[in-house]
Amino acid sequence: xxxxxxxxxxxxxxxxxxxxxxxxxxxxxxxxxxxxxxxxxxxxxxxxxxxxxxxxxxxxxxxxxxxxxxxxxxxxxxxxxxxxxxxxxxxxxxxxxxxxxxxxxxxxxxxxxxxxxxxxxxxxxxxxxxxxxxxxxxxxxxxxxxxxxxxxxxxxxxxxxxxxxxxxxxxxxxxxxxxxxxxxxxxxxxxxxxxxxxxxxxxxxxxxxxxxxxxxxxxxxxxxxxxxxxxxxxxxxxxxxxxxxxxxxxxxxxxxxxxxxxxxxxxxxxxxxxxxxxxxxxxxxxxxxxxxxxxxxxxxxxxxxxxxxxxxxxxxxxxxxxxxxxxxxxxxxxxxxxxxxxxxxxxxxxxxxxxxxxxxxxxxxxxxxxxxxxxxxxxxxxxxxxxxxxxxxxxxxxxxxxxxxxxxxxxxxxxxx
Numbered sequence: 388x389x390x391x392x393x394x395x396x397x398x399x400x401x402x403x404x405x406x407x408x409x410x411x412x413x414x415x416x417x418x419x420x421x422x423x424x425x426x427x428x429x430x431x432x433x434x435x436x437x438x439x440x441x442x443x444x445x446x447x448x449x450x451x452x453x454x455x456x457x458x459x460x461x462x463x464x465x466x467x468x469x470x471x472x473x474x475x476x477x478x479x480x481x482x483x484x485x486x487x488x489x490x491x492x493x494x495x496x497x498x499x500x501x502x503x504x505x506x507x508x509x510x511x512x513x514x515x516x517x518x519x520x521x522x523x524x525x526x527x528x529x530x531x532x533x534x535x536x537x538x539x540x541x542x543x544x545x546x547x548x549x550x551x552x553x554x555x556x557x558x559x560x561x562x563x564x565x566x567x568x569x570x571x572x573x574x575x576x577x578x579x580x581x582x583x584x585x586x587x588x589x590x591x592x593x594x595x596x597x598x599x600x601x602x603x604x605x606x607x608x609x610x611x612x613x614x615x616x617x618x619x620x621x622x623x624x625x626x627x628x629x630x631x632x633x634x635x636x637x638x639x640x641x642x643x644x645x646x647x648x649x650x651x652x653x654x655x656x657x658x659x660x661x662x663x664x665x666x667x668x669x670x671x672x673x674x675x676x677x678x679x680x681x682x683x684x685x686x687x688x689x690x691x692x693x694x695x696x697x698x699x700x701x702x703x704x705x706x707x708x709x710x711x712x713x714x715x716x717x718x719x720x721x722x723x724x725x726x727x728x729x730x731x732x733x734x735x736x737x738x739x740x741x742x743x744x745x746x747x748x749x750x751x752x753x754x755x756x757x758x759x760x761x762x763x764x765x766x767x768x769x770x771x772x773x774x775x776x777x778x779x780x781x782x783x784x785x786x787x788x789x790x791x792x793x794x795x796x797x798x799x800x801x802x803x804x
Contacts, residue, residue, distance in 0.1 A: 403768050406683055409671040413442075418766035420682040420755040428757055429678045432689070437622045438666050438674075441608045445663040448600045449483065452656040455592040456487045465489065470594070476653040483660055594652065599639035601655050605632065609662075630662050683770045684777060685744035686755035692741045694759075699737030706730030710796040717801030728793045735788045743781055750778035 407417040415423055430436040459469045466488040467474040476482075477490055484490075608624050609632050636651055637643060643652045687695070710727050712718075740746045749755070753771070754762035765771045 405769060406679055407767070409667075409675045412675070413667075419763050420686070420757075420765055421679065421767050421770055425682060425757065426675070426678055429681060430674060433674075435674065437608065437624050438670060440622070441604070441624050442663055442666045442670070444604050444608070445659040448597075448604060448659065449656070449663075451592060451600050452597055453484060453487055455594070455597060456484055458591055460487075460489075470653070472649045472653040473656065476650075477657075480657075482657055484656060594655075595639055595642060597655050598637050598643075598652065601658055602635055602637070602639050604659060605635040610635075624666070626662055626665065630665055632658075632662075681744070682755065683773055686749055686765075686774060687740065687744045687746055688756045688759050689744075690759040691756055692744050695737040695746075696741040699734045699741060702730050702737065703734035706734055710792075714796065714799050714801055715803065717803040719801075721797060721801070724797045725793060727796055728789055731789045731792045732785070735785050735792075739781055739785050739788070743777065745774070745777055745781055747778035747781045747785075750774045 402411075402417075407421055411417050412421065412423055412426055417423075419425060427436055427439055430439050456466060459466055474488070477484070477488060482488065482490060607622055609626070610621060611623060611633070637648065637655070643649050706727060709730065710724070713724050713727075718724075736747075749762060750765075753765050755765050755774070756762050765774060
């Protein structure tokens with residue numbers, strides 16, 4: 388734990404003058420309020436957490452495959468000897484596990500990753516994410532922080548033909564990455580959160596474990612919502628037609644025996660990689676910038692900000708009513724009007740806090756909201772610096788407005804009606 392804490396401190400010190408990247412958030416190298424847990428809560432408020440669940444579960448599936456290949460190599464066998472169908476498939480099409488399975492010396496180890504991602508991730512980002520996934524020992528569990536039927540003519544469907552890829556890599560989609568609006572997008576499916584998937588590590592990983600992992604992901608996220616036979620908790624995510632998978636021809640209940648099934652099983656390690664990287668790019672371009680704006684420049688949730696707006700309007704109405712009463716009743720001495728700063732201060736503070744989605748009092752105490760009216764301590768150095776600066780600006784605005792209103796009603800001569 389001490390080593391992990393020191394590592395977190397080193398990562399934090401490297402971000403003293405910048406905001407974290409999306410890769411750093413996914414690899415758990417950031418602190419509240421811009422960590423993975425807060426990003427998950429942000430997506431959950433938008434009903435969009437399934438896309439992150441999918442990405443994390445696929446990341447865990449790839450870690451499981453990586454662990455299988457490492458176990459094979461530790462046993463003294465090569466991947467070519469243990470799984471010749473996968474070796475041939477990876478040699479022809481490339482694989483994201485090139486280094487692990489020993490393909491890189493042929494110069495063919497990363498062909499798939501660069502071709503299918505369009506250089507969406509840098510090599511350094513890939514290493515960071517892989518390292519984060521490999522930190523878990525003993526038990527392989529999901530890294531999730533979680534507390535359309537019919538087929539188009541462009542849809543790739545897994546078939547009995549072993550040359551037809553299961554993963555739908557080939558055509559690149561031109562679908563825009565807008566994740567908002569009423570039309571079906573990645574982020575318009577409201578779901579409840581789920582418990583993480585746990586894969587016991589008490590025994591050696593088998594190929595059936597890899598099939599079971601892929602099968603679970605397919606029926607949870609990619610199977611059409613009407614198909615609930617294998618997964619009653621269906622959480623289908625939106626993918627462009629070129630990346631959709633409409634069937635899963637293998638079963639984790641029996642070992643593949645025919646040549647066709649063996650050829651299809653060879654695609655299991657890489658099956659969801661293109662979909663995973665599409666989701667990464669979609670989150671990075673749409674949800675993540677909004678998340679940073681929400682948490683690096685504000686510390687309130689939308690509901691909390693709305694409550695402040697309502698309270699601010701009510702208190703401002705009360706304050707103005709009292710102020711006009713003091714003027715038109717010509718109450719003496721005039722110094723009593725200075726007490727108007729109390730309702731004006733509360734009202735202006737609430738209204739400006741709503742406008743900026745930032746409560747300066749919470750910031751000065753180092754707090755940021757997670758859910759409405761629940762807070763945690765701000766630990767990310769640069770975010771804390773930004774929030775303190777904005778809190779000072781909000782405080783100056785509140786002081787200026789309150790002073791102006793109070794002096795205005797103090798200076799107005801009384802006139803009894």
